[in-house]
Structures are given as structure tokens and as C-alpha cells.
Amino acid sequence: MKERKGLIIGSVILIIIFIGMLIKGEPSKNIMVWIAAILTLSIYSFLYRDNIFYKFAEHLFVGVSVGYSVSVVYQNAFIRRVFDPLFITRTYIVEGQFHILPFLAVVIPTLIGLLMVSVFTKRQAWLIRIPIAFVVGSYAGMSISPSFQANIFEQTRSTLHIALSISSFIMIFGVITTLVYFFFSKEHKGFLGRTANVGIWFIMIAFGASFGYTVMARISLLIGRMNFLLYDWLGVIK
Amino acid sequence: MRRQIPLILTFLTGIAIFIAFFIPHKPFNEVQDILLDWAIIIAGFALLLGIHSLLRKHITHIKKKDGGWGYSLILTFFFVGVFTVGIFSAIQYKGYSLTPGSLLYFVYDYMVIPLSATMFALLAFFIASAAYRAFRARRLNATLLLIAAVVVMLGRVPIMENAFFNFLSRFSDWFMFIPQMAAKRGILIGVALGAFAMSLRIILGIERTYLQ
Amino acid sequence: MNVLLAILFLMQQTPDSLSTDTVEIVRPAPPTDVIAMDTPNDVGGSVSVQWEISEDDGKGLNNVILYNVFRGQSEEGPFDYIGTVGAGRTSYDDQTVEKDKVTYYYIVKAQTKEGVESEASNVASGKAAPQWFHHGRWNILILGILFALFFAFYIRMAKGKELFIRKIAGLDAVEEAVGRSTEMGKPVLFCPGIGYLYDIATIAALTILGRVAKKTAEYETRIIMPNYDPVVMSAAQEIVKQSYTEAGRPDDFNEKDIFYLTQDQFGFAAGVDGIMLREKPGAIFLQGVFYAEALILAETGHSVGAIQIAGTDRVTLLPFFISACDYTLIGEEMFAASSYLSRDPVMLGSIKGSDAAKVAIISVILVGAILGILGGLNIGPFGTWFQSLVNWFGRG
Known part of the structure; x- marks a missing residue:
């Protein structure tokens, strides 16, 4: 009951402030800005608790975003990569001659992709494993070398960028103890345990630092939204 | 067989791409780009499964008039609406539906972007509450x-x-x-x-x- | 010198009104020692031209601003213009070569700001050719094969043996989390993040899903899983179904609880937040690939009082999971999880292989550090050894 009362008082105050702003400021005359502003407030309302405004905004957002991504994918995958080359630009016909390779380059992935739909049948549902196997295999093979290059080689090389200084010592010490923390096949006790413990300290300090580093960037996002509400919508600040 | 064929396929594609990384000569230099293109086409078909799952769920809600079926209706309505806009824009701009000035671009600019920015900005509140808890x-x-x-x-x-x-x-x-x-x-x-x-x-x- | 400046000044002011007959044009010195050769490690169709800078580039008259490169079919020319690079640069890759294994001839001229070109350099010849091996990537191939051998070795060793794997706190908590959810009569939420099935972290997440689903089947608790990638959804449906079958409760499996949401980052976050607020899960698993939405999900999950177990390989997102969740699988812990959970000797062997690779890297860093220190103190040849070690890791 007490909570109710607080809520009502709070809402009344907010509405009064809001009306005051509407009168004092120069509210936007663009209907889309009004819609965007109301949706913004609806989303933030969930910070208090689940409510009809949030539910409305959430379902709208999901619906719009699916519709949007389907449109984009439909265009990138089907129109650009299948329909156009097969029927419009006809990449497989060069100087009146039919070439099998460019033709297969479009037809094979289309057929593999079609196997996705096999999941709707009861008996041939296993065929979906073929496109899955294809995609997972490709990316597994693709990720190995760049990840070696960027993570193992680049990180080892940068660690070895040393000078006779305390910083270099801390760097090497930190990298090694962190790596020791990720030892799985030995129990973390004795010397190994102590080293791994230092490793987790390093990890925690690093996480804290990167947390602190991000805070301001996140707050500036909020300032951006507040700016939209107060400047673009209500026109209170200029 | 239902197990072997996919496993062999994974093996072959994986190895082919791994080896191609070390060979600048034709046709190996193109293997990666071609397979990435293929993956995009395949992902396009996969989206059909997604739409099926989503619509099945919400249309059942609407049919049964479960609690909150109105929200399912909103979701379905906006999905169908935006998708129609997407097709319309694609026809109008000959496959380039995201050209500035198209209706789909308008949806992107006035709905997807502000809603995303709003969700993103929630992080300001959450980073504060997470820090507070870490403190305690x-x-x-x-x-x-x-x-x-x-x-x-x-x-x-x-x-x-x-x-x-x-x-x-x-x-x-x-x-x-x-x-x-x-x-x-x-x-x-x-x-x-x-x-x-x-x-x-x-x-x-x-x-x-x-x-x- | 003053005369020269005056001439240059005049040329700049009225370039058209001055005829070349009346004013002596001061040409910069041409670049020298031009050589042309096949561009290494490519598919062919490219010749690299290199030269020594002009006497007037950065010194002498100091008036060179660029180099123009020309190509011809024969030594005598004619030479066609093909490209330009700025002063101080000493190479140009001609990627417009039409035929491999045909000799082309190149000259380079220096040019001043006023557009005055130097005499032609010497003529250099070169052919383009494709290569069958990328020589800059030897190091990756060697290390890749070495590490693969480690894995092969330990997998062989592991067969039929009980291998030790250290405790991973987040994984041991799976049972606790599902159990608590059951006691409270609440469902379990598994969120695979916004990765695709081909992301290695997503595949690791699916392995963890298999284990979680087995527990929920045993405890007869509902498991909900919203998805970002429809392929992940299909795979997850099969995995959960399999887990329920193994637990002897195939009828309890509800395919509709593993559903597609949207392929939009924040749309997905909004949807999952809504599900958390309405279903109030007792345990939440945030496993896989996450970006900025990580903290939005984790904090909402915390606010509904769920016990949360997170895991990702994204270093920049881990701090948020650590501060908002009860347990977090950090980076490699998540990959090790799939082996840890399976208790399959072959899988465990591969973890040992990965540990052996870690020992190798630690040794390289230690040896490098010692060489670096000795090199820094100018003792013996250690400095050069150290440099070649660093360079080896910097190739490619």
C-alpha cells in the first residue's frame, strides 16, 4: 500500500514536470519523434517493473527487428546471391557460352540451403545436418589460422617487447601467471596453486580496469538519449 | 550414414579452408570467399526456420486467446508490416532496399535505431548497479x-x-x-x-x- | 640559390604564361637502382618495383613530392603511367599486370610540387608469378602442426585412462542452480547469446546446454531457450530432445520452449529481458557469444533473483559477467567445459594437449625474457637472437 502511494505521488510529480516542460519548451512537431520518445520512455519503464508499456514496446521491437532482418537477409541472400546471378545477370553465361562452374557456385549452396527445410519433414529431418556440418566445418577451418595470428603470435610478440624495466617484468609475470590459471590438467595447489592465485588476481584487476574504462562511455550513451528526449522531443534545452 | 555424411563433410570443408590459408595460388585463394558466400545463402534458408518458430508460437497464442495474446498480435502485425515494407522497397529500388529514401530505410532510421539506442543506453543504469554490488x-x-x-x-x-x-x-x-x-x-x-x-x-x- | 627560388616562384605563379624555352626548368634528380620482381606470396598478376630515393627527396633541393611509376612492353618503351606514391616511399606494387610469366619493363620518375618530372631512372624488368605457398605463414603452419601433435599425443595417451581435470567452479554449480530452480518451482532459462552456430563459443555453449538439459529432465523442470540464430535453435532442439531421451523422459520435452526470437542485438536483449521479467526463472545460463547486451541481460536476471552462470570468450565482456553473475566461465574455461562435462577420455586428452601448448608458450616467453635481458645488457650475441625470436613471431 505504501509502495502504491509512493508510486502515485511520483507519477504525479513526473507528469507535472512533463507538462511544465511541454509548455515551457518547444516540443517537436514531428510525429516520428513523438513515437520514438514514447517508445524510449516505455522501454525505460521496465527498470521499475514489468508493465504494459514495456510489453508493448518489447513486442513491437521484436516484431520490427525480425521484419527488418528478414528483409535484409532476403535481399542479401536470395536476391543478390541466388536470384540475380541465376536469372538476371546470368553469371554462368560468358559470351554466349554456358560455364558449369559459376552455375554450380550458385546452385550448390542453394541446394544445401534448401536442406534446412528438411526439418519440417519427419523422416528426412536428419538432412539438416548437412548444411550445419558444412557451415560449422568451414568456420572451424577458417578460424584456426587468423586466431593463431592475432592471439598467439601477436600476443606473444607484444609480450616480448621488453626493456629492462619494472613494467616489462610485470607484463611477463602477468601473462605467465594468467596462463597458469588456465591450466586444467593439474590440481591448483602448492607452487602451481599460488601462481594460479596470482593469475586470478591479475585477471580481476584487469577486469576492474576495463570495467572502469567503459563506465564513462556507457554514461555518455545515456546522455545521448536524454539529449534526444530534452532537445529533439521537448525542446527544453537548446 | 546419417552421422557419417555430415562428419565427413565437416572434415573436408574444415581441412580445405585450413590448407587454403597457406596457398596463394588459384583456385585456393578464392576458397574462403566462395564458402563465406555460400554460408550467407545457407543462413538465408535457416531464417525460414526462425520465422516458422516465431510465427507458430505467436499465432497459437492469438488463436487460443491466451493471456497476453494482444502482444502476440502486435508482434505479428509489426513483423508482417515491416517485411512488406522491405519487399516493397526492394522492388522499388531494384534489390537495394536500404537506399536512403526507401521506406525500409525510414523504418531503420526511426524505429530500429532509436529502439536499439534506448536499449543500449540502459547500460548506464546497469553498470552503476553492477558496480554497487561488486562494492558490497x-x-x-x-x-x-x-x-x-x-x-x-x-x-x-x-x-x-x-x-x-x-x-x-x-x-x-x-x-x-x-x-x-x-x-x-x-x-x-x-x-x-x-x-x-x-x-x-x-x-x-x-x-x-x-x-x- | 635566390635565382632558383625566383624561378620556382614564377613557375608557381604563372605556369601557363611561361614557355619552357625561356625559363630553365630545374628537374629533380631521378630515383636510382630501380629493381622489379614478382610480388611474393600472392596469386600472381603483380610486380613489385623498388628504388632508392632521389637525391632531392628530403635532401638536396628537397623538392620531390612524389614518384611516378611507368611500365612498358620492351626495354626501349614506350612506357605507360601506372601509378604514384608519395616522397620517401621506395616501392610500388603494380597489381595491374595482365599476364603472368611475361617480362615487363619499369621506370620511375621523381616529380616536384610544380609538376616537373625528373629524367627516367634506369629500366628494370620483372615477371609476375603465382606462388603455391605463402612463405610469410611458415610460423603458423609450424606452430599449428606442433600443437596438433601435442593434441594427438595426449589423446592417444588418454585412451582407457582416468585423466585429472581441475575443478571448474561454474560447472560444478550447474546442479545446484537447476536444483534450486526446481525447489522454487521456477523454470530454467538458457540464453546462447547472439553468436551463430559456427562461433566456437556457441558450440561450447551447446555442449553445456546438453548437460543442463539432462539435469532439468531429471528434476522435471522446464527449460526455456530464446534464440538469435535459427540454426542454433534447430541444433539446440535436437540436443535437448536427446538429453530428455537419455534421462528417460522423452515426453517431457517441449520443442516450443526452444524458440526463435530475433536476429537483432538489442531486439534480442529486449525480448529476453521481457521473458526474464515474466517467467521469473530460478536459474539463468548466459553462455556463448555476447556483446554490449551482456550486462543488460545479467542485471535483469539478477533483479528477478535468479542464480546466474555465465560464460563467454569475449574478453571485453567478461568484467560485466564477473560483477553481475554468481559464476562465470572465463574464456578457455568455457571451451574446457565441454570436455570436462563429457568426461570422455579423448576430450580430456585434448585439454592436456592444450596445457602442453601453454607450457610451450610460457617457455618461449621465459626464454625470450632472458635473451632480452642479456641482449639489453649487451652480452654476446643474445641481442640478435632475441630479435630473431621476436621477428619470427611477427611474420606473416
Whole structure:
């Protein structure tokens, strides 16, 4: 009951402030800005608790975003990569001659992709494993070398960028103890345990630092939204 | 057979791409681009499964008039609406539906972008509440995390112009470059090794949960 | 010198009104020692031209601002213009070569700001050719094969043996989390993040899903899983179904609880937040690939009082999971999880292989550090050894 009362008082105050702003400021005359502003407030309302405004905004957002991504994918995958080359630009016909390779380059992935739909049948549902196997295999093979290059080689090389200084010592010490923390096949006790413990300290300090580093960037996002509400919508600040 | 064919396919594509990385000669230099193109087409078909799942769920809700079926109606309505707009724009702009000026672009600009920005900005509230909780957790690890966070935060936004904050600012830079970077490197090397082991297990068919 | 400046000044002011007959044009010195050769490690169709800078580039008259490269079919020319690079640069890759294994001839001229070109350099000849091996990537191939051998070795060793794997806190908590959810009569939420099935972290997440689903089947608790990638959704449906079958409760499996949401980052976050607020899960698993939405999900999950177990390989997102969740699988711990959970000797062997690779990297860093220190103190040949070690890791 007490909570109710607080809520009502709070809402009344907010509405009064809001009306005051509407009168004092120069509210936007663009209907889309009004819609965007109301949706913004609806989303933030969930910070208090689940409510009809949030539910409305959430379902709208999901619906719009699916519709949007389907449109984009439909265009990138089907129109650009299948329909156009097969029927419009006809990449497989060069100087009146039919070439099998460019033709297969479009037809094979289309057929593999079609196997996705096999999941709707009861008996041939296993065929979906073929496109899955294809995609997972490709990316597994693709990720190995760049990840070696960027993570193992680049990180080892940068660690070895040393000078006779305390910083270099801390760097090497930190990298090694962190790596020791990720030892799985030995129990973390004795010397190994102590080293791994230092490793987790390093990890925690690093996480804290990167947390602190991000805070301001996140707050500036909020300032951006507040700016939209107060400047673009209500026109209170200029 | 239902197991073998997919496993063989994973093996062949995985190995082919891995080897192609080391061969600049034709046709190996094109293997990666071609397979990436193929993956986009295949992902396009996969989206059909997604739409089916989503619509089945919400249309059942609407039909049964379950609690909250109105929201399902909103979702379905906006999905169909935006998709129609997408097709319309694609026809109008000959396949380039995201050309500025198209209706789909308008939807993107006035709906997807502001809604995303709003969700994104929620992080400002959450980063504060997460920090508060880390502060209350009286464990050594949490304390280390919080001290480092405060040091770097104050160093990045000097509240006052004096010797202490100047020092803090330089100290937090050093902090990001040395201890932070050290742990980050250790984690990255570990991740690369773990991912390598995983990729190897996938290619060799040892890891096959994803093919259940 | 003053005369020269005056001439240059005049040329700049009225370039058209001055005829070349009346004013002596001061040409910069041409670049020298031009050589042309096949561009290494490519598919062919490219010749690299290199030269020594002009006497007037950065010194002498100091008036060279660029170099123009020309190509011809024969040594005598004619030479066609093909490209330009700025002063101080000493190479140009001609990627417009039409035929491999045909000799082309190149000259380079220096040019001043006023557009005055130097005499032609010497003529250099070169052919383009494709290569069958990328020589800059030897190091990756060697290390890749070495590490693969480690894995092969330990997998062989592991067969039929009980291998030790250290405790991973987040994984041991799976049972606790599902159990608590059951006691409270609440469902379990598994969120695979916004990765695709081909992301290694997503595949690791699916392995963890298999284990979680087995527990929920045993405890007869509902498991909900919203998806970002429809392929992940299909795979997850099969995995959960399999887990329920193994637990002897195939009828309890509800395919509709593993559903597609949207392929939009924040749309997905909004949807999952809504599900958390309405279903109030007792345990939440945030496993896989996450970006900025990580903290939005984790904090909402915390606010509904769920016990949360997170895991990702994204280093920049881990701090948020650590501060908002009860347990977090950090980077490689998540990959090790799938082996840890399976208890399959072959899988465990591969973890040992990965540890062996770590020992190798630690040794390289230690040896490098010692060489670096000795090199820094100018003792013996250690400095050069150290440099070649660093360079080896920097190739490619």
C-alpha cells in the first residue's frame, strides 16, 4: 500500500514536470519523434517493473527487428546471391557460352540451403545436418589460422617487447601467471596453486580496469538519449 | 550414414579452408570467399526456420486467446508490416532496399535505431548497479576488481586539476597498458588455444554435440 | 640559390604564361637502382618495383613530392603511367599486370610540387608469378602442426585412462542452480547469446546446454531457450530432445520452449529481458557469444533473483559477467567445459594437449625474457637472437 502511494505521488510529480516542460519548451512537431520518445520512455519503464508499456514496446521491437532482418537477409541472400546471378545477370553465361562452374557456385549452396527445410519433414529431418556440418566445418577451418595470428603470435610478440624495466617484468609475470590459471590438467595447489592465485588476481584487476574504462562511455550513451528526449522531443534545452 | 555424411563433410570443408590459408595460388585463394558466400545463402534458408518458430508460437497464442495474446498480435502485425515494407522497397529500388529514401530505410532510421539506442543506453543504469554490488561483495577478488575500476575511472575523468589527479591519470594509463594488458594477453592466448582445440575436435569429428 | 627560388616562384605563379624555352626548368634528380620482381606470396598478376630515393627527396633541393611509376612492353618503351606514391616511399606494387610469366619493363620518375618530372631512372624488368605457398605463414603452419601433435599425443595417451581435470567452479554449480530452480518451482532459462552456430563459443555453449538439459529432465523442470540464430535453435532442439531421451523422459520435452526470437542485438536483449521479467526463472545460463547486451541481460536476471552462470570468450565482456553473475566461465574455461562435462577420455586428452601448448608458450616467453635481458645488457650475441625470436613471431 505504501509502495502504491509512493508510486502515485511520483507519477504525479513526473507528469507535472512533463507538462511544465511541454509548455515551457518547444516540443517537436514531428510525429516520428513523438513515437520514438514514447517508445524510449516505455522501454525505460521496465527498470521499475514489468508493465504494459514495456510489453508493448518489447513486442513491437521484436516484431520490427525480425521484419527488418528478414528483409535484409532476403535481399542479401536470395536476391543478390541466388536470384540475380541465376536469372538476371546470368553469371554462368560468358559470351554466349554456358560455364558449369559459376552455375554450380550458385546452385550448390542453394541446394544445401534448401536442406534446412528438411526439418519440417519427419523422416528426412536428419538432412539438416548437412548444411550445419558444412557451415560449422568451414568456420572451424577458417578460424584456426587468423586466431593463431592475432592471439598467439601477436600476443606473444607484444609480450616480448621488453626493456629492462619494472613494467616489462610485470607484463611477463602477468601473462605467465594468467596462463597458469588456465591450466586444467593439474590440481591448483602448492607452487602451481599460488601462481594460479596470482593469475586470478591479475585477471580481476584487469577486469576492474576495463570495467572502469567503459563506465564513462556507457554514461555518455545515456546522455545521448536524454539529449534526444530534452532537445529533439521537448525542446527544453537548446 | 546419417552421422557419417555430415562428419565427413565437416572434415573436408574444415581441412580445405585450413590448407587454403597457406596457398596463394588459384583456385585456393578464392576458397574462403566462395564458402563465406555460400554460408550467407545457407543462413538465408535457416531464417525460414526462425520465422516458422516465431510465427507458430505467436499465432497459437492469438488463436487460443491466451493471456497476453494482444502482444502476440502486435508482434505479428509489426513483423508482417515491416517485411512488406522491405519487399516493397526492394522492388522499388531494384534489390537495394536500404537506399536512403526507401521506406525500409525510414523504418531503420526511426524505429530500429532509436529502439536499439534506448536499449543500449540502459547500460548506464546497469553498470552503476553492477558496480554497487561488486562494492558490497566482501571478497578479495571483488575488492581488487573494484579498486582497479575506481582507479581507472578517476584517472580517465579527473575531477580536479591538481598533482594527485595528474598522477592518477598517468597511473591509470599505465594500469591499462601493463597489468590490464598482461592479463588480457594471457586470456587471449588461452582462448586461442581452447578454440584451436575445439576446432580440431570439430574437424576430426570428436566434438559432435552440435550434430545431435 | 635566390635565382632558383625566383624561378620556382614564377613557375608557381604563372605556369601557363611561361614557355619552357625561356625559363630553365630545374628537374629533380631521378630515383636510382630501380629493381622489379614478382610480388611474393600472392596469386600472381603483380610486380613489385623498388628504388632508392632521389637525391632531392628530403635532401638536396628537397623538392620531390612524389614518384611516378611507368611500365612498358620492351626495354626501349614506350612506357605507360601506372601509378604514384608519395616522397620517401621506395616501392610500388603494380597489381595491374595482365599476364603472368611475361617480362615487363619499369621506370620511375621523381616529380616536384610544380609538376616537373625528373629524367627516367634506369629500366628494370620483372615477371609476375603465382606462388603455391605463402612463405610469410611458415610460423603458423609450424606452430599449428606442433600443437596438433601435442593434441594427438595426449589423446592417444588418454585412451582407457582416468585423466585429472581441475575443478571448474561454474560447472560444478550447474546442479545446484537447476536444483534450486526446481525447489522454487521456477523454470530454467538458457540464453546462447547472439553468436551463430559456427562461433566456437556457441558450440561450447551447446555442449553445456546438453548437460543442463539432462539435469532439468531429471528434476522435471522446464527449460526455456530464446534464440538469435535459427540454426542454433534447430541444433539446440535436437540436443535437448536427446538429453530428455537419455534421462528417460522423452515426453517431457517441449520443442516450443526452444524458440526463435530475433536476429537483432538489442531486439534480442529486449525480448529476453521481457521473458526474464515474466517467467521469473530460478536459474539463468548466459553462455556463448555476447556483446554490449551482456550486462543488460545479467542485471535483469539478477533483479528477478535468479542464480546466474555465465560464460563467454569475449574478453571485453567478461568484467560485466564477473560483477553481475554468481559464476562465470572465463574464456578457455568455457571451451574446457565441454570436455570436462563429457568426461570422455579423448576430450580430456585434448585439454592436456592444450596445457602442453601453454607450457610451450610460457617457455618461449621465459626464454625470450632472458635473451632480452642479456641482449639489453649487451652480452654476446643474445641481442640478435632475441630479435630473431621476436621477428619470427611477427611474420606473416
